[in-house]
Amino acid sequence: MKIVFIGAMGVGKTTAIAAVSDIPPVSTEATNNDLEQNAKATTTVAMDYGEIHLGDDEAVALYGIPGQERFSFMWPILAEGAMGAILLLDHSQSDPVAQLAAYLDAFSTLVAKGAVVIGVGHTSLPASQVLPGYAQLLRERELSLPMFISDVRKRQDVLLLVETLIANAEVNQLLGNP
Incomplete structure (x- = not known):
């Protein structure tokens, strides 16, 4: 199984993968030359990679896409063959x-399959104050995607996103959805 972590630069894709990976994550961090977009010192320029081991020689491969628009040519390459995506958003x-x-x-193929889970982070506000704006956009697009407030530094929060994505994929498979 393959899951991609998607979202803008600085939302926490690298951190999320590191929080749950059972192997030392591979990261392609480089000096951030786009400080106007985000003031963080480094940014992913190719991908991040980690794994969650499920036992019986089965693993979930975790790929983090680079968040800068100039690296968007990598997005479809990394998403190819993915069972789904975890979209991280920075509420701040x-x-x-x-x-x-x-x-x-950008990931309309995965969205059409219902294979996206949304994690909204960088907020201390309760879900009732944060999620309605996002939910409104989903309603306007007639989409029903799972959405959570998530702190990507916390293993349990990231595992909830991963487990929800896997459970949705299994349900879709049972229902015969692509």
Whole structure:
């Protein structure tokens, strides 16, 4: 199984993979030359990689996409063969709902299969104050995707996203959905 972590630069894809990976994660961090977009010192330029071992020689491969638009040519390459995506959003950014829309469009094939789970982070507000704006966009697009408030530094929060994505894939398979 293969899962991709998607989202803008700085949302926590590298951190999320490191939080749950059973192997030392592979990361392609480089100096961030786009400080206007995000003030963090480094950014992913190719991908992140980790694994969750399920036993019986079965593993879930975790790939983190680079979040900068200039690396978007990598997105379909990394998403090829993925069972689904975990979309991470930074609620503290200027227009995170627009980012949600952009990533739903960019990964429309996975969205159409219902193979996306959304984690909204970088907030201390309760879900009732954070999620309605995102939910409104999903309703407008007639989408029903699982969405959670998530702290990607916490293993349990990231595992909830992964387990939800796997459970949805299994249900879709049982229902005969692609």
